[in-house]
Amino acid sequence: MYAVIKSGGKQYRVAVGQKVKLEKLAGAVGDTVSFDEILLVGSGEAVDIGRPRVSGAKVAAKIVEQDRSKKVLVVKFRRRKGYLKTQGHRQSFTRVEITDIAGPKG
Numbered sequence: 850m851y852a853v854i855k856s857g858g859k860q861y862r863v864a865v866g867q868k869v870k871l872e873k874l875a876g877a878v879g880d881t882v883s884f885d886e887i888l889l890v891g892s893g894e895a896v897d898i899g900r901p902r903v904s905g906a907k908v909a910a911k912i913v914e915q916d917r918s919k920k921v922l923v924v925k926f927r928r929r930k931g932y933l934k935t936q937g938h939r940q941s942f943t944r945v946e947i948t949d950i951a952g953p954k955g
Contacts, residue, residue: 852950853889863947873941884908905954914944
């Protein structure tokens with residue numbers, strides 16, 4: 850069984866036991882999170898497509914890691930002007946493990 854969830858403005862195809870790296874979610878390591886915005890639920894040949902969401906479907910996950918990505922350097926440069934500006938950014942993320950996918954009821 851698999852599902853397509855929406856989190857942080859992005860869509861992810863998930864299955865039970867899969868670890869997914871998402872935008873930062875509130876919670877500590879070991880907490881459970883449930884996703885209510887389920888766009889599609891599939892099991893073999895049967896596929897339930899939401900318009901826009903599948904009503905009654907839920908995906909449960911456990912927070913495995915709260916961390917920050919590698920540093921990304923942003924460089925602004927103007928040629929022949931003596932202008933150089935360097936800036937770094939580390940994006941926060943949450944890694945979750947999908948524990949349960951519940952299909953629509955009815």
